[in-house]
Amino acid sequence: MEKINRRSFIKNVTAGAAAVTAVAAVGCKPGEQKSASEEKQLGEMSHRVHNTSGDVVSLLGYGGMRWPTVGSGRNAPLDQEEINRLIDYAYNHGVNYYDTSPRYCQGHSEEAMGIALSKYPRNTYFIATKLSNMSPGDMSFEASKRMYENSFKFLQVDYIDYYLLHNIQGIAQFQQRFIDNGMLDYLKKEKEAGRIRHLGFSFHGNKECFDYLIDNYTWDFVQIQMNYMDYRNGQRASGNVDGEYVYNRLAEKNTQAIIMEPLLGGRLSSMVPPLTERLKAQRPDRSVASWAFRFLGSFPNILTILSGMTYMEHLVENVETFSPIEPCSEDDFALLEDIAKAILDYPMINCNYCNYCMPCPYGLDIPGIFQNYNKCINEGQFAFSSHDENYKKARRAFLVNYDRAVPTERQAKHCIGCRQCVPECPQRINIPATMQMVDDYVEKLKQNLEF
Ligand code: SF4
Ligand code: SF4
Structure with a gap:
């Protein structure tokens, strides 16, 4: 596939939109729907098809990194009742891709997601989780295998649809966590045995590392950070390689991308008033966040876009944005490029509030x-x-x-x-x-x- 420049971007938008419509016709929309009097009428949730397995995946995926808690504070327990309510709403509105990790929410995200999804037929949703063997104590074969096996237990499943080598930041770290300990070979055998359906990785490294991973190994999908800030300003916006580069390299390989941080940890859903006003002037009734989703929804080689929706209000709004997604026009794309440049003029800290750096031994939040x-x-x-x-x-x-x-x-x-x-x-x-x-x-x- 060609690299995307401004002109081919627009061409691909049209092709992508056509594909979305075709898929929506066969798209699954499990569960009951509420009546028109109860809620706003929505169209069909946009879907994409995995290019080798044929999975029909909702374009909006649910990220389980930021579940609601009962009370505040780092050790506050997860609010299972509210998580059930959120997942019920998502499931009943066509969201069928659920992403988690043994690292999220102090290690409780998988279990909470497993409880909430367990009442639904297993073949109506896709589970993605990760080998998050990031701390030195987790990197041995035994500890990594234990982490992998626990994911099945917590999620209450006997196969995982999308399994990721989590948070690869460099070649040496990749070797240590997945090659030297034999874990990648082990996971490949697990895939042959049918306990993993797709094997991929999530990426936060540099160009050299990305090229190494995709030129030397075959992957069923790759999870990347991409949004309209990182697309051409990755280094400045988040310290990462440009989304445009990694997206185009994946497209060349015909490997689909799963998107994380579409809103840069919320920085693209709430921004300084002058920039909010520019977006609102174009679409007064739509949220600032919807622009970031529509930007990504315009790229055809994206399988799903993850959003960690802590509050029902965000979930309802995002479901609306994706039902169906309306790709960006050339003018929209130009406006977002301008907005991205303007955001860089503000002295924001590139933090996505992921908590990976916690706990600080000196107690800092x-x-x-x-x-x-x-x-x-x-x-x-x-x-x-x-x-x-x-x-x-x-x-x-x-x-x-x-x-x-x-x-x-x-x-x-x-x-x-x-x-x-x-x-x-x-x-x-x-x-x-x-x-x-x-x-x-x-x-x-x-x-x-x-x-
Ligand atoms: S500073 Fe901590 S919370 Fe912020 S992005 Fe880095 S690891 Fe995540
Ligand atoms: S004391 Fe400062 S440098 Fe050390 S872990 Fe805490 S925040 Fe990081």
Whole structure:
């Protein structure tokens, strides 16, 4: 398949849209539907077909990294009742791809998803989970195999539809986690035995590593980070290789892409007012997030787009966006390119709030600190200089929000720069340096210094 440039992008959009319509005609929509009086009438959920197995997969996939909890705080238990309600809604509206990992939600995501899906016939949904053997204690053959076997138990299944080598960041790390310990060979045998239906990997590395993986091995699918920020600004937007490069390399190989971080951890669903206004001016009744999904839905070699929907309101809105997806026009695509460039002018931290860096041995709430910082920028509660017109208001709002969002003993000033968190970060954030930057900013505000 050709590389996508602006012109061929539009050509592919049309082909992709036609494919979506054709598939929708055979698409599965399991379970009952609510009556028109109960909810908005939706079209059919868009689907794509896996190019070797023929699986008809919903274009919106459910990511299980951010399930709701009962109460707040890092150790708050998952809210199983609400998770059941979310999965029921998704399933009954045609979402049939569910992605999880032994790492998500302090290790409880698979179990919660298994409970919620267990009442549905096994052949009406697809399960994706991962070999998340990232910490040194998990990397031996025995520990990795145990992790793999536990996934079956927690998910209450006897086969896994899509199994991924999780979070590959470099060639040496790939060798250590999957080759030297014999795990990849073992998983290939499991596939032959029918316990794994498709084998792939999820990727957060550089170009060299990506090329190595797809030129030396055969995969049934590959999960990549792609969104309209990372598409051409991957390095600046998230520290990753451009989505355009990895997407086109996969298309050349006829290997379908599964998309993670379509909203960059929420940074493309809520943005600074001037940018929100530009999107709203085009489509006043549609959410900012819908633009990011429509961008991705325009690429035909994508099998499914994962979204970690914690709240029912987000799920309902996303189901609407995908039922069916409306691909972007050439003007939409140009607008999103402009928006991406404009977002880069704001000093956001590239954090996707994935929690992989946690726990910090010194108790810092790393994602919480970064999330609050980004939120303040997005909501206009950030002073770029002490001479800003809104400095007084922004200063107060930032300091109040910071104390509310992050307990004092878990704030940036307590970072000792041990760097233990650094290798865990898939977005390649220099966490201690960023902590220092946040703390410097907070101190300037607290002491009312000129900057
Ligand atoms: S570098 Fe700072 S944030 Fe990272 S683990 Fe060490 S103390 Fe925690
Ligand atoms: S700093 Fe990195 S690892 Fe930690 S939550 Fe953010 S993106 Fe994830």
